[in-house]
Amino acid sequence: MGATVCAAVEAAPDLELVARIDAGDDLAQVAAAGAQVAVDFTVPSVTEDNVHALIDLGVHAVVGTTGWTDESRGRLIAHLGRRAAEGTSVGVLIAPNFGLSAVLAMTFAAKAARYFESAEVIELHHPNKVDAPSGTATHTAHAIARSRAEAGLGASPDATESGWEARGADVDGVRVHAVRLRGLVAHEEILFGNEGEQLIIRQDSFDRVSFMPGVLLGIREVVSRPGLTVGLENVMDLS
Amino acid sequence: MGATVCAAVEAAPDLELVARIDAGDDLAQVAAAGAQVAVDFTVPSVTEDNVHALIDLGVHAVVGTTGWTDESRGRLIAHLGRRAAEGTSVGVLIAPNFGLSAVLAMTFAAKAARYFESAEVIELHHPNKVDAPSGTATHTAHAIARSRAEAGLGASPDATESGWEARGADVDGVRVHAVRLRGLVAHEEILFGNEGEQLIIRQDSFDRVSFMPGVLLGIREVVSRPGLTVGLENVMDLS
Amino acid sequence: MGATVCAAVEAAPDLELVARIDAGDDLAQVAAAGAQVAVDFTVPSVTEDNVHALIDLGVHAVVGTTGWTDESRGRLIAHLGRRAAEGTSVGVLIAPNFGLSAVLAMTFAAKAARYFESAEVIELHHPNKVDAPSGTATHTAHAIARSRAEAGLGASPDATESGWEARGADVDGVRVHAVRLRGLVAHEEILFGNEGEQLIIRQDSFDRVSFMPGVLLGIREVVSRPGLTVGLENVMDLS
Amino acid sequence: MGATVCAAVEAAPDLELVARIDAGDDLAQVAAAGAQVAVDFTVPSVTEDNVHALIDLGVHAVVGTTGWTDESRGRLIAHLGRRAAEGTSVGVLIAPNFGLSAVLAMTFAAKAARYFESAEVIELHHPNKVDAPSGTATHTAHAIARSRAEAGLGASPDATESGWEARGADVDGVRVHAVRLRGLVAHEEILFGNEGEQLIIRQDSFDRVSFMPGVLLGIREVVSRPGLTVGLENVMDLS
Numbered sequence: 001m002g003a004t005v006c007a008a009v010e011a012a013p014d015l016e017l018v019a020r021i022d023a024g025d026d027l028a029q030v031a032a033a034g035a036q037v038a039v040d041f042t043v044p045s046v047t048e049d050n051v052h053a054l055i056d057l058g059v060h061a062v063v064g065t066t067g068w069t070d071e072s073r074g075r076l077i078a079h080l081g082r083r084a085a086e087g088t089s090v091g092v093l094i095a096p097n098f099g100l101s102a103v104l105a106m107t108f109a110a111k112a113a114r115y116f117e118s119a120e121v122i123e124l125h126h127p128n129k130v131d132a133p134s135g136t137a138t139h140t141a142h143a144i145a146r147s148r149a150e151a152g153l154g155a156s157p158d159a160t161e162s163g164w165e166a167r168g169a170d171v172d173g174v175r176v177h178a179v180r181l182r183g184l185v186a187h188e189e190i191l192f193g194n195e196g197e198q199l200i201i202r203q204d205s206f207d208r209v210s211f212m213p214g215v216l217l218g219i220r221e222v223v224s225r226p227g228l229t230v231g232l233e234n235v236m237d238l239s
Numbered sequence: 240m241g242a243t244v245c246a247a248v249e250a251a252p253d254l255e256l257v258a259r260i261d262a263g264d265d266l267a268q269v270a271a272a273g274a275q276v277a278v279d280f281t282v283p284s285v286t287e288d289n290v291h292a293l294i295d296l297g298v299h300a301v302v303g304t305t306g307w308t309d310e311s312r313g314r315l316i317a318h319l320g321r322r323a324a325e326g327t328s329v330g331v332l333i334a335p336n337f338g339l340s341a342v343l344a345m346t347f348a349a350k351a352a353r354y355f356e357s358a359e360v361i362e363l364h365h366p367n368k369v370d371a372p373s374g375t376a377t378h379t380a381h382a383i384a385r386s387r388a389e390a391g392l393g394a395s396p397d398a399t400e401s402g403w404e405a406r407g408a409d410v411d412g413v414r415v416h417a418v419r420l421r422g423l424v425a426h427e428e429i430l431f432g433n434e435g436e437q438l439i440i441r442q443d444s445f446d447r448v449s450f451m452p453g454v455l456l457g458i459r460e461v462v463s464r465p466g467l468t469v470g471l472e473n474v475m476d477l478s
Numbered sequence: 479m480g481a482t483v484c485a486a487v488e489a490a491p492d493l494e495l496v497a498r499i500d501a502g503d504d505l506a507q508v509a510a511a512g513a514q515v516a517v518d519f520t521v522p523s524v525t526e527d528n529v530h531a532l533i534d535l536g537v538h539a540v541v542g543t544t545g546w547t548d549e550s551r552g553r554l555i556a557h558l559g560r561r562a563a564e565g566t567s568v569g570v571l572i573a574p575n576f577g578l579s580a581v582l583a584m585t586f587a588a589k590a591a592r593y594f595e596s597a598e599v600i601e602l603h604h605p606n607k608v609d610a611p612s613g614t615a616t617h618t619a620h621a622i623a624r625s626r627a628e629a630g631l632g633a634s635p636d637a638t639e640s641g642w643e644a645r646g647a648d649v650d651g652v653r654v655h656a657v658r659l660r661g662l663v664a665h666e667e668i669l670f671g672n673e674g675e676q677l678i679i680r681q682d683s684f685d686r687v688s689f690m691p692g693v694l695l696g697i698r699e700v701v702s703r704p705g706l707t708v709g710l711e712n713v714m715d716l717s
Numbered sequence: 718m719g720a721t722v723c724a725a726v727e728a729a730p731d732l733e734l735v736a737r738i739d740a741g742d743d744l745a746q747v748a749a750a751g752a753q754v755a756v757d758f759t760v761p762s763v764t765e766d767n768v769h770a771l772i773d774l775g776v777h778a779v780v781g782t783t784g785w786t787d788e789s790r791g792r793l794i795a796h797l798g799r800r801a802a803e804g805t806s807v808g809v810l811i812a813p814n815f816g817l818s819a820v821l822a823m824t825f826a827a828k829a830a831r832y833f834e835s836a837e838v839i840e841l842h843h844p845n846k847v848d849a850p851s852g853t854a855t856h857t858a859h860a861i862a863r864s865r866a867e868a869g870l871g872a873s874p875d876a877t878e879s880g881w882e883a884r885g886a887d888v889d890g891v892r893v894h895a896v897r898l899r900g901l902v903a904h905e906e907i908l909f910g911n912e913g914e915q916l917i918i919r920q921d922s923f924d925r926v927s928f929m930p931g932v933l934l935g936i937r938e939v940v941s942r943p944g945l946t947v948g949l950e951n952v953m954d955l956s
Contacts, residue, residue, distance in 0.1 A: 117421040117422075118419070118421040118422070120418050120420060122361065122416070122418070127395065127396040127397050129398060130400040130401070131399070131400065132399050132401065132402030132403070132405040132406055133405040156419070156420075157366040157419075157421055159366060159419075161370065162370050162371065163370055163371030163372055163408060163417065165404070165408045166371040166416060167419070168404070168405055168417075169402060169404045170404075175419075177361070177405060177416040177418065178407075179359050179407075179414070180357070180395070180399065180414075181357040181395075181430055181432035182355075182356040182357040182396060183432035183433055183434055183437050184432060191363075193420035193421040193422035196422055197422050198420065198423065
């Protein structure tokens with residue numbers, strides 16, 4: 001992933017790659033090289049230390065590493081707050097997903113959810129995936145459930161009396177189906193229905209190269225967003 | 240359904256409607272009116288008697304009523320055999336589904352199944368349906384499983400370790416997912432995958448009027464197919 | 479359409495139907511019956527007069543009639559402004575489309591457009607439709623084109639050298655394809671692509687009953703939105 | 718493509734790779750190595766000479782090279798006939814497409830075509846493709862047109878009066894639409910409609926590795942099919 005990001009930054013006419021940092025390298029090199037923004041795709045065990053070091057160096061950070069908790073995010077917010085009080089404005093963007101189509105699908109699904117009587121999620125992946133349903137689909141179902149609850153909608157109508165095992169997993173009252181098919185990579189389809197109409201939002205990720213436009217967007221946006229931002233959708237213009 | 244069939248027969252330039260029979264009417268009227276073919280959309284409790292009476296009258300029958308068993312079909316075959324021995328050639332077509340798109344989807348899925356590593360079925364229906372998965376989807380999954388077994392294929396690859404409730408019902412080793420969505424009627428999607436490719440066969444039934452081309456096809460074909468034929472696909476030209 | 483709207487209002491627990499107005503009826507009946515909101519599904523030749531009369535009566539209006547121009551909308555704005563200056567706050571909502579799925583598809587497409595290298599539109603309708611592409615698809619393509627232009631995106635990449643007649647209509651630089659198929663009603667699919675990913679937004683209208691949730695939403699929202707609002711998306715919570 | 722085929726043959730438990738032939742190599746090596754079947758993915762200028770040489774060597778051939786004409790195929794048939802008369806039974810399979818999903822989609826579409834009032838084809842490819850519509854889509858449309866003509870069906874219903882440029886290319890009376898989208902590879906969707914129902918056959922090719930199951934199938938089947946066979950569908954069990 002690191003190499004792919006470096007290549008994408010080098011190919012972007014408005015960005016310049018000034019340093020590549022490997023495991024074990026000293027992060028001070030980042031500031032020494034004059035970097036304004038650092039991108040962290042590392043592992044859960046080191047990402048928190050990396051980001052605190054970058055904040056100390058006054059370097060903005062775009063973080064794609066998973067494993068952040070409410071506690072570790074809280075420590076980031078506190079650190080960023082102390083730096084702001086000292087007059088140093090640093091921005092950190094943590095994004096669990098840099099795929100624009102995936103982020104947009106989730107965001108649109110959450111917005112649409114309040115306007116439909118029924119909602120279900122189908123996620124489709126390669127058959128080597130060990131967990132079901134996918135994190136993205138679970139995340140989407142939670143967002144739909146939250147949106148429906150805010151709008152005062154109850155559960156989607158469902159007269160099923162037998163065969164519940166065909167009706168998918170119940171995630172916060174939203175049915176989620178997981179398909180595993182050789183040839184596929186990572187795909188999500190969200191279906192909404194009212195009497196006489198249907199809305200489908202579908203997203204296909206064929207290759208990790210698809211994360212690059214989202215990473216570049218994060219790099220461009222984080223410099224003007226001091227403090228912690230979680231989720232790529234929050235640096236996108238979707239209003 | 241009876242009225243819809245009568246209207247379709249009347250609208251067909253090559254067919255003539257000569258009698259309409261209601262519950263309690265004497266079936267002898269059918270032969271008296273000169274009918275070559277009778278269409279039976281009644282109820283499981285009377286359909287068998289109806290068809291035997293039609294065979295006695297020498298009238299071919301197209302039957303859309305459910306509830307036939309191996310035993311009741313066996314009695315039909317015996318009766319048709321006796322009539323044939325007497326020199327009277329009568330044809331009976333029993334079809335669980337007259338939707339051309341549904342019948343073709345199932346037939347193509349059975350043919351394709353032996354050529355793909357993975358296969359899954361998604362059926363989508365209105366939320367008032369009480370059973371899951373649908374009879375059509377179950378039938379399709381059985382046909383896929385039979386076809387895979389004949390070709391020496393084992394189960395579709397699946398590394399799932401957790402979250403099995405999202406993986407749908409296991410029908411003969413084929414995963415079947417049931418979606419229930421307001422606005423939908425009856426739909427089926429069959430997905431096949433190999434490394435680097437996917438084949439999708441999808442079928443949508445929006446209205447029962449869609450059964451009429453299949454009923455008319457059955458009427459036209461049954462006259463030249465003495466004996467019992469089960470399944471509309473067996474009077475279609477799919478070789 | 480009038481009867482369908484009346485039935486939908488009667489079925490809504492928070493709304494009351496107090497008057498039904500037919501062609502030739504006196505609009506004063508609307509106010510006399512105590513209506514707060516009137517719904518106008520008439521014809522282009524009378525809708526403008528109707529709405530001005532409703533404004534004079536102090537009744538809010540939800541308008542589904544087509545044929546409004548910049549000029550006729552300008553006269554409405556002026557009239558509403560005069561009434562506001564007199565201390566009477568009246569709201570008018572003109573919506574070319576009350577289908578929630580259609581409105582959401584267009585709105586989401588406009589928002590997504592700036593984030594993808596490629597965008598195309600496919601609309602699918604029954605074969606009795608005389609014009610192609612559909613107004614909804616044209617409207618969507620314009621919105622996509624505007625959004626791409628604002629983001630500094632040029633035309634979608636396209637190396638086509640021969641066979642342009644297969645590439646659809648060019649609407650503001652966005653390719654729009656029109657499919658006509660027996661069995662369909664009104665459907666739109668918007669495709670966005672980046673290297674390694676795809677986003678599809680699809681909308682199906684199976685029946686005009688699907689317009690009712692949008693009409694009811696308009697009725698509920700217009701009372702708190704003085705002045706002219708054009709487009710159902712502008713009374714929806716999509717921020 | 719040659720390297721991919723060699724890897725696929727090596728990985729197949731029932732096949733053995735005995736020789737790799739490059740441009741300029743002597744084809745006699747093929748027979749010397751004991752090959753029963755040779756696979757030719759070369760270029761139009763040399764494929765015909767290659768296949769005639771293989772026939773002389775008594776080696777069956779599976780050919781994926783394009784550029785064959787009625788004349789060059791005629792010369793093959795004559796050569797194979799002379800060898801058969803001499804008592805040497807050699808089989809040659811020429812397939813324009815080894816993608817199982819693509820071949821099945823075309824074959825099923827041709828079979829389904831006679832049963833539907835409407836039919837249209839949408840092909841979707843990466844934006845670097847220079848020709849539209851794709852050869853596969855054109856081939857499919859011709860097959861649909863032929864099947865409709867045999868069944869006595871006229872043109873699909875179409876009331877279009879304006880906007881014909883959105884209605885796609887007319888291939889033998891079948892409308893074909895070409896979508897070009899970054900992120901896609903090669904995809905085809907065939908839509909059939911009757912009153913109240915729809916059948917969709919869709920095929921996705923994500924990677925050329927998807928051709929390997931078809932090549933292996935060809936290798937296994939060609940040995941028992943003396944003479945010339947054109948089209949992978951003719952060695953598949955689709956009856």
